[in-house]
Amino acid sequence: MILYQYIAEALFFAFILLVFFGGLLAVRSSILMHAVLGLAVSLLGVAGLYFYLGSPFLAMMQILIYVGAVCIMIVFGIMVGYTPNQVRVEGITGKNTFLALLSSILVFILLLVALSRTFWVPSASRMGDFTLSYLGESLLYQYCLAFELISVVLLTAIVGAIVLARGKKGEHF
Amino acid sequence: MYLSANLNTYLVVALFLLILGLYGMIQHRTFIGMLISTELILNGAGLNFMAFNRFLAPNPAVGQIFTLFIMGIAAAEAAIAVSVILAVYRRYRTSDPDEVHDLHG
Numbered sequence: 001m002i003l004y005q006y007i008a009e010a011l012f013f014a015f016i017l018l019v020f021f022g023g024l025l026a027v028r029s030s031i032l033m034h035a036v037l038g039l040a041v042s043l044l045g046v047a048g049l050y051f052y053l054g055s056p057f058l059a060m061m062q063i064l065i066y067v068g069a070v071c072i073m074i075v076f077g078i079m080v081g082y083t084p085n086q087v088r089v090e091g092i093t094g095k096n097t098f099l100a101l102l103s104s105i106l107v108f109i110l111l112l113v114a115l116s117r118t119f120w121v122p123s124a125s126r127m128g129d130f131t132l133s134y135l136g137e138s139l140l141y142q143y144c145l146a147f148e149l150i151s152v153v154l155l156t157a158i159v160g161a162i163v164l165a166r167g168k169k170g171e172h173f
Numbered sequence: 174m175y176l177s178a179n180l181n182t183y184l185v186v187a188l189f190l191l192i193l194g195l196y197g198m199i200q201h202r203t204f205i206g207m208l209i210s211t212e213l214i215l216n217g218a219g220l221n222f223m224a225f226n227r228f229l230a231p232n233p234a235v236g237q238i239f240t241l242f243i244m245g246i247a248a249a250e251a252a253i254a255v256s257v258i259l260a261v262y263r264r265y266r267t268s269d270p271d272e273v274h275d276l277h278g
Binding site: 005008009012013016019020023024026027030032035036039042043046049050052053054055057058061062065066069070073074076077078080096097099100101103104105107108111112115120121122123124125126127128129130134135138139143146150153154156157158160161162164165167 | 175176177180181182183184185186188189190191192193194195196197198199200201202203205206208209210212213216219220223224226227228229230231232233234235237238240241242244245246247248249250251252253255256257258259260263
């Protein structure tokens, strides 16, 4: 029993490392394809963390939507829009690196201090559970309007993306 | 005390995702790089929702539904962003956000 918990903790740590180093690769890489790969690795790590938060369904959705759809779409964007000599981006130590580092470290310290001084109070009573059937029920009864709205948003986004990306007749990259 | 049963662990990971996205956003080299940073920030928000949902919330379905909606919005946003990037690339022939301007002010 104890051994299993140690293995679970080691896996948890491995997922956190995936998130960290995937994110670093996504931000720091000078080749766009490597950046997308880092993003995919980082999102896989977040999916692993969703397992530990008690929701395997969300983990599967994360892999399906983010790793399977969003990353592939970004790869399409790179391959269609950029000529090969522009795929490698020069000047990773550009003019904005210092500013970016300063502002992100300041935000990090600020939020870390706020986090360490906060005492979280759990709610007194919990209703419902983490099961998928309860999730689906509340998605179809309580949050039905939001569910329908988000499908409308997705439809609009698809049509808008087609209209934006189509361009004029006979025009090529 | 196990790390995976502690709320602060998840919050620190989400904070790391947020500042990585902020860093990449300000350091902007390309539009695609900025889009990748946006996805990182949105994922940090989703992880935060799931952590609060697991440890604090009275109804454990709310956080999961909210995270699902964040995923849907992020997918729509990525589709729109990629097609806008394609349109901008066709119009200006560049991938540098600093060079995309018509007004010189």
